[in-house]
Amino acid sequence: MRRKALPLVLVSILVAACGSAKSGTPPKGSSTSSPPTASASTLVVDNELPEVPADPREPILADAALALLGKQHVLRKPIDDALSRDAFQKLVEELDGGKVLFLEGHVQKLSRFENDIDNELREGNLVVARKGAALVAERRAMVAKLVKTLLEKPLDFTTSDSFETDPKKRVFCKTEAELEARWRSLLKLQVLERNQQFEDILESRAKPKDESKKPKDPDEAKREAIAERALGEIPATFEGREAKIRKELATRYETQFTRLKVTEKLEPAENLLNAVNAVFDPHTTYMPPAQEANFDIAITGKLEGIGATLREQDHYIVVHDLVPGGASWQQGKLEIGDLILAVAQEGKDPVDATDLPIDKVVSMIRGPKGTIVVLTVKKADGRIETISITRDVIRIEATYARGAVVRSGKNGEPVGYVYLPGFYGDVGGRGKPGERNATDDVRAILSALQKKKVTQLVLDLRGNGGGLLTHARDISGLFIPQGPVVQTRDSDGKIEVLADTDPSVSFSGNVVVLVDRFSASAAEILAGALQDYERAVVVGTSATHGKGTVQAVLDLDRMQAKGKEPLGLYKLTVQEYFRVSGGSTQLKGVVPDVLLPDPTSFVDSGERTLYHAIPWTSIKSAPYTKLPHTWKAPELASASEARTKASPELAAVAEFARILGARKDKTLEPLERKAWQDAKKAAKAELEKVDPKRKDRKVVLEVEALAASPAAGPAPTDEKIRARLDRWKDELARDVWVDECTRILADMAKAK
8 A cells, every 4th residue: 555645845935046955965884784675576685785774764755755756846757767777877976976985896786776766766665775875884994994004104106107086087996906096096196285285385484474465354364373273283305294194184084984984864765865856956855854954054044154055076075156245255265166175173183075975064164153164175276275264154244235336447437336146135024124135225226326327337146146036026127117027837837927017217227237157046037137128238257057946845744743753854846937038047047148258167067067957948938028229239249359358357367267177177187296296386387377366466447335235324333344345345446357347338338
């Protein structure tokens, strides 16, 4: 008899562009036991493989997955053998994405289950997940001993071997000897990278101290001192440094493997369900009770951590986004695309973060406000850096819209500038009286700009990850008369139109909307609407993120009586967005009318890079009327391209991105010390000339900042807030992309 599926209760609708909360966490080890008897003869039983005990909640979770994916997901894919095969490949990737645990034979044994995942879900008996978890635990224990042994003696850096750093290009080793060689090569590379960091620091210490470069912020000075102490004494010889690094690595790996010995009861189910979810789309995910608290913190915005969104990429944890106003955003050293190699608490040894489940890394990074966490990260150019960050809640004032008047050159016309980091505000009427929101703040800035007789505007949505859909609609309405702004379609095919019903317009001058690959979700709706109405020219460094879907969060605990063990949450993709012109923002994003050089083109980001992203589609356009104007987008693009090619600053940006993009495919690292160091020195010298963040960037704009927001009242009196505002003004003054936007606006004004 089939189990009765109980109703699910909606917790929240997500319209922000977050990556999947968990893109497959490897299990963390467990003791083995005899496998339970399969509840149907269709299930494969393999007594050669160990198996962890079943959790009694597995049948309930399997039923929930079948009901949600089959009836409420926008795709409603059939859960059959074909889907099982895709999910099995994802499960193996989750269990050993780095190909550093399993041998080829282990994967072959597990592959006996590859057609059976659909049957296991229907029977509520997740055999392959439990066997995979037990096998990982067994192999992890073996590898822990291997790593300990390899690090006990000096490694040989005179041989001409190499290491493939891209797990996708590796194959599973056939023998234990091959796996040992792979680990030896990996450890040698880690020693070389850490040694280079040590050599750079020794070189820096030997230079005379420049007192003018001392941090003005006492907190920054404290963080730098802690990062320095975390490095410890650095030996002068390579042999001494190599021994120190091996000792560090031994401690890091021992701590990591010890952490992974503890298995959460629902981990096997979590791994299997998320492998199945990933075949539907990258944003549908199951979150067990252990992750529910992390999710609650994320959607309320009350982060006491580093203010960064992390995601799994191969066997690394990568910085996916920085939260505006968060600790990392304020400090400015951690960047999108950085790989987190290790995490240390102040005064403690670092813990290796490679192959560590994302929830474990998050739990190490979070901590009490005011404490310091030390991260070892690998930059896009290959440099290893130690970054210390003071944990803090989000600095709320930094998440609000900001305004300024900018001028390009001495005789440039005044141009309004609005920076909008997100679509914030009262959710469902639950906010406090007078709570600020994005629409009111932008309206107030536009009013202040008009009082200054500004008739041209740059609306900066770079890095805007989305937020409240109603504010995307309402801010669109500040620039257009009433009309449709966005359409949605649910899993039943029902289409709804969200429209601006206010005929008034707050700004009638020419508008440029500035976007990048990190502009997502609600930001794409705003940019797409203004582009469809031809109310603005969209200028950007690439197409936007391309997330055109809506997720609902469902509380699985409402499926059972109170007092039972908790089940967790299910985040499910239930709707798609469509522009008023009928095209989706999904996958393709919003394509700029004018393209500028992209300083982050080497970063794998955007919906189009994600596994099984929902495909682009279109529906019938909503009834709307394009607004009159005199400019022609192709002519603006042609003029901008000519200026870009003649601009040394933007040419340097393009060259920087080209160099790093070309390096992405060169993933085979030499392990002979001199060859490795020569390659790194040449690469560093090549980049230093064109780094868009180099200190000698020239000022290109005069900036007159408005109050943090006119809606916020008088200017801030807090010294730290003023310092952050000054830093923002300085960055804006050197922003060559905004400078080019002012020139595009000048072309728009001259068009006839």
